[in-house]
Amino acid sequence: MTANTDRERIKLIIILAIPAVIENFFQTVLGFVDTYFVSKIGLAAVSAVGVTNAILAIYFALFMAIGVAANVRIANFLGANLPEKARHISQQSIVLSIVFGLFTGVLTVLFAEPFLRLMGIDDDVLELGALYFRIVGIPSIFMSMMFVLSAILRGAGDTKSPMYVSIIINVVNAILDYVLIFGFLFIPEMGIVGVAMATVFSRLVGSILLIFYINRTKVLTFRKDYWKPDKDHLMELTTLGAPAAGERLLMRAGQIVYFGFVVALGTNAFAAHQIAGNVEVFSYMIGYGFATVATILVGQQIGAGRYDEAKHYVKLLTYLSFGSMAILGVLLFFLGDWAGSFFTEDEAVIKDIGTALKISGVFQPFLAVLLILTGAFQGANNTKFPMYLTAVGMWAVRTLLVYVLAIMLEWGLDGVWIAIGIDIALRAVVLFVQFMRGKWMALERVPEPETNCHPQTNKENMSACANNY
Incomplete structure (x- = not known):
């Protein structure tokens, strides 16, 4: 993808x-x-689902890391005009996602309750959480596949198909939530079991649809011989994805620790924290959208050897995201209490939600910079620096400050959200400084085309391989 003027770049x-x-x-x-x-x-x-999702976020870290690696390498290869390499590594990433999905499913079977007990939750929350965790976590292969399949399409520059799938599964999930939670006609009321079943079925539908979209694209259509595990590509994905996984694991592990501090504030405080988080995440949608584009465009420009163009795109994306999320921050600041009233009638909880969202609103512009530059670093094959930075931010800043502000100084939930904001701001500043110093790319030589055509392929496949290059 090329553009000659800023207007064309912004349009793209x-x-x-x-x-x-x-x-x-x-x-x-x-x-x-x-x-x-x-x-x-x-x-x-609410607390049971929130605590369970905090642990599932560790699973997500592994799945997202595979997706990041697939996204970046596919973008690199297509930018370098090596479509067959992109096709091959996309299928190998699916193989890897299946392996990790099955592995985490087994972990859930064996350790669902022990994992939840680490959070220090009350027995009534533990019982509900364990039930929800097993139903959602055992078939985590669908979570894994959705992350990776969506990333494959984005790496090829297709952001529309994942969008269509997201809309469809939301409709399916909303309908099933209502029917299975509260019952309808001959379907009994299932409560939290219904929430879990709706989630699993929605992910199954999403995985099937994403496979359909990938297989109908010309450049990524599945080839039978590419399903065989390939040591080089699996190592390539693992090497690039490992720091991304490390970053997310460090983030989630720290999150579990400071979630424990929030739990210590009481069930209502934790519920308020979860509800505020679910409202705040609406502000992430623009930041993550632009971050996705940063990874795609940076990956393609670097694959094509256009490094200055990659940097220019990052600057434009940062400006656009900063302005958009600043506006969303204002909305969070002024409408937080109103949003909280949709979830509960408890005035104290609503007040906590509103205060948390006011604090979040102040830090939204920093979050914009953090998301865009993280996506840009990953698109530039530099997944290690964000990992190191997350380790310091999560453990030396966020988790420590949550304990000091929320527990020691007894600022409660306010202290939790202030600590989160400070961590976000500091990491955003560090990434920005590294970017301006030119310390953000990890350039690698793109493999030669012929390494993608195996000696054992038949004559017809060899011919197709040559044509694709």
Whole structure:
């Protein structure tokens, strides 16, 4: 993808970003709808789902890391005009996603309750959480595949198909949430079990649809011989994805620790924290949408050897995201209490939600910079620096400050959200300084085309391989 003027570049960014933002919006709606329906069951159920999702976020870290690696390498290869390499590595990433999905499913079977007990939750929350965790976590292969399949399409510059899938599964999930939670006609009321079943079925539908979209694209159509595990490509994905996984694992592990501090504030405080998080995440949709575009465009420009163009795109994306999220920050600041009233009638909880969202609103511009530059670093094959920075930010800043402000100084939930904001701001500043110093790319030589054509392929496949180059 090339553009000669800023106007053309911005037009390209918007074309790619709008579907990504819409997809993120509907993914956010998915969590919002779940939280809304779960809140009608009770605050203990909200806490159970929240605590479980904090642990599932560790699974997400592994799946997202594979997706990041696939996204970046596919963008690199297509930018370098090596479509067959992109096709091969996309299928190898699916193989890897299946392996990790099965592995995390087994972990859930064996350790669902022990994992939840680490959070220090009450027995009534533990019982609900364990039930929800097993239903959602055992078939985590569908989570894994959705992350990776969506990333494959984005790496090829297709942000529309994941958007369509996101819309469809949201409709499916919302309908099933209502029917399975509260019962309908001959279907009995299932409560939190219904929430879990709706989530799993929605992910199954999403995986099937994403496979359909990938297989109908000319450049990524599946080839039978590419399903065989390939040591070089699997190592390539692992090497690039490992720091991304490390970053997310460090983030989630720290999150579990400071979630424990929030739990210590009481069930109502934790429920308020979860609800505020589900409202705040609406602000992420634009930032993540632009961050997705940053990874795609930076990956393609670097694959094509246009490094200055890659940097220029990052600057434009940062400006656009900064302005957009600043506006959303204002909305969070002034409408937080109103949003919280949708989930509960408890005045104290509503007040906590509103205060948390006011604090979040102040830090939204910093979050914009953090998201865009993280996506840009990853698109530039530099997944290590964000990992190191996350380790310091999460453990030396966020988790420590949550304990000091929320527990020691007894600022409660206010202290938690101030600590989160400070961590975001500091990491955003560090990434910005590194970017301006030119310390953000990890350039690698793109493999030669012929390494992608195996000696054992038949004559017809060899011919097709040559034509694709």
